[in-house]
Amino acid sequence: MKKILVRAGMSPLDTFGADEIIKRNAIGNNVGNLIYAFSIFRNLSTYNVKLVPDYYRVNPADAEKINQTYDSYVLPLANAIRPGFIPTLRKYTDLIEKLTIPVIVIGMGMAFPYEPNVKQERPFDNDVRKFVSAVLEKSNILGLRGQITSDYLSHLGFKEGRDHMVIGCPSMYTFGNNINIRDLDLNSNSFISINMTPKADQKALKFLSSLSREYKNLEFIPQDLDEMILTYSGAPFLGNAVNSIINNYPNSLKSALYKNNQVKFFLSAPSWIKHMKHVNLSIGTRLHGNVAPILAGTPSIVIPIDGRMRELAEFHNFPRVSVNEIHEDMELEKLIKMVDIHSVEKNQKRNYENFISFLDKNNLESVHLYDKKGLKTQFDEKIEQISLKSPIAPITSCNNEEMCERLQNSFDVLLKKYEKEKNKNNNKFKAKNSTITKLRSELNKKNKLNESLRFKINSVENSKSWKLTKPLRELKNLNK
CATH class of the missing domain: 3.40.50 (Rossmann fold)
Structure with a gap:
C-alpha cells in the first residue's frame, strides 16, 4: 500500500478536543483549514493509498526519513504567498530540495489586495521562485487557487499550462461534482x-x-x-x-x-x-x-x-x-x-474535471469514479465509525463543572505557551548576548590597533629628523 504524507494540522479522522487543538494549533490559526484537509484526504484515500498528516511539521532534517517512509508528499498550501508565511516557505524549499519522492502542491494561492498589481516587485519574489522551481523538480505541474496567482507566477517566469494551472480551491471538490443548492425561501424565522x-x-x-x-x-x-x-x-x-x-x-x-x-x-x-x-x-x-x-x-x-x-x-x-x-x-x-x-x-462539473486532470498529470489516484457513481468511499465509512466532536459554544453557556474544566485546561495550555515563549526569548537573548560579546571583542581589537597606530604617528611627529608624510597625516585625521 502506498503512503502519502499530507501537509495538515490534523487528519479528519483525528478527534482532538478543543484544548488539544488550541495546544497544537491544529487548525493552523484558521478552522477553515479543516475543510481544506478534509477534501484532500477524502479525494486521495483510495483502497491502495493511505494518507498521513505531517501535523504542520517542516524540518529539512526529516528528508531522509520522509524519503524512506512515504511514496509522495502532498502540500495543500492555501494562501502561502504572503509575507508572514515566507520563512516557512523557505523551510519547505530546503526540505523539498533534499527529497527524492514526488512533491505535489495542490491549491496554492496568494494574499494580495482586491486589485493587485502582479508585476509589482515584492521582497519575497525570489523565495517564491526558488520554492516553485524546487517543486517542479519533483512534480509535473502546480495547482493554483485562481487566475491572479497564475498571473503572478507567470510574471515570475513560470509558464501557465506547463508549470502551473488554475484548479480553484480543493475544498470545493470534497464530494466531487455533487453540489446541488437548495432553493431559498427567506422569512423572519429563517435560520x-x-x-x-x-x-x-x-x-x-x-x-x-x-x-x-x-x-x-x-x-x-x-x-x-x-x-x-x-x-x-x-x-x-x-x-x-x-x-x-x-x-x-x-x-x-x-x-x-x-x-x-x-x-x-x-x-x-x-x-x-x-x-x-x-x-x-x-x-x-x-x-x-x-x-x-x-x-x-x-x-x-x-x-x-x-x-x-x-x-x-x-x-x-x-x-x-x-x-x-x-x-x-x-x-x-x-x-x-x-x-x-x-x-x-454552473462551473462545478467543468472545474471538477479540471481538478481530476491535474491529479492525473501528477500521477495521483483519486476516488472520482466513486463520486461519479454516487458510491460511498472507504474514507466515508471510516468517518462514520468515529465519534465527531460537537462544536463548542461560549463558555458563559456552560454549567459550572464544564466551565471549571475549560478554565483549567486553558490555564494549562497558557502556562505551556508561556514557558515556550520564555525559552524562545531566552534563546534570543543568549544569541544577542553572544553577538554583542563578539562585537565588543572586535571593537577592543580595533581600539588596540588604533592606539598602536596613534603611538607610531606621535613618535614620528616628535622626531626632529622626520616629517609627517601625507599618508600618516590622513591616518591621524581618520583616527581623531
Whole structure:
C-alpha cells in the first residue's frame, strides 16, 4: 500500500478536543483549514493509498526519513504567498530540495489586495521562485487557487499550462461534482448563519451585524484561533481580532452574539458541513465559512474582501456581492435579489474535471469514479465509525463543572505557551548576548590597533629628523 504524507494540522479522522487543538494549533490559526484537509484526504484515500498528516511539521532534517517512509508528499498550501508565511516557505524549499519522492502542491494561492498589481516587485519574489522551481523538480505541474496567482507566477517566469494551472480551491471538490443548492425561501424565522473577518470593510461588518436584530434564528461562526480560545475559555490570550477594538464585530464575551449563545466554533469539517444542512442561508466575508454550506447544499453568499477571495469567488462562480454594492440600511432581501443562488453549480462539473486532470498529470489516484457513481468511499465509512466532536459554544453557556474544566485546561495550555515563549526569548537573548560579546571583542581589537597606530604617528611627529608624510597625516585625521 502506498503512503502519502499530507501537509495538515490534523487528519479528519483525528478527534482532538478543543484544548488539544488550541495546544497544537491544529487548525493552523484558521478552522477553515479543516475543510481544506478534509477534501484532500477524502479525494486521495483510495483502497491502495493511505494518507498521513505531517501535523504542520517542516524540518529539512526529516528528508531522509520522509524519503524512506512515504511514496509522495502532498502540500495543500492555501494562501502561502504572503509575507508572514515566507520563512516557512523557505523551510519547505530546503526540505523539498533534499527529497527524492514526488512533491505535489495542490491549491496554492496568494494574499494580495482586491486589485493587485502582479508585476509589482515584492521582497519575497525570489523565495517564491526558488520554492516553485524546487517543486517542479519533483512534480509535473502546480495547482493554483485562481487566475491572479497564475498571473503572478507567470510574471515570475513560470509558464501557465506547463508549470502551473488554475484548479480553484480543493475544498470545493470534497464530494466531487455533487453540489446541488437548495432553493431559498427567506422569512423572519429563517435560520441564518453569518461569518465575518476582522479586517473586512466596515460597510460589510455593519450590514452583517445588523442581521441579528432582524433574524432571531441567527448564528455566528468564527474561524480564527484566538476566537476559538475566546469561545472556549473566555480568555483571549493570543491576541489579534479578540484583543482589538473593532466596531460591528463580535470579539468579546460582551458582544450580543456571545451573550445570547449564538456562537458555534466547529472542531471538524464533517460536523461543520452536517450542521450547515439545517441552515437556510449563509452569508459573510469568509471563504470556507461559505464553502461549508455550499458542500451541504445550503444557499450561500460571499462578500470578497481581497484578491485571495476574489480569484476563488470568480473561478467557482460563487453567489457574491462586492463591498461597494453594500450601502447604508441595505436589506438582506434586496441583496439576495442581486445574486443567483445556484450560480456555483454552473462551473462545478467543468472545474471538477479540471481538478481530476491535474491529479492525473501528477500521477495521483483519486476516488472520482466513486463520486461519479454516487458510491460511498472507504474514507466515508471510516468517518462514520468515529465519534465527531460537537462544536463548542461560549463558555458563559456552560454549567459550572464544564466551565471549571475549560478554565483549567486553558490555564494549562497558557502556562505551556508561556514557558515556550520564555525559552524562545531566552534563546534570543543568549544569541544577542553572544553577538554583542563578539562585537565588543572586535571593537577592543580595533581600539588596540588604533592606539598602536596613534603611538607610531606621535613618535614620528616628535622626531626632529622626520616629517609627517601625507599618508600618516590622513591616518591621524581618520583616527581623531
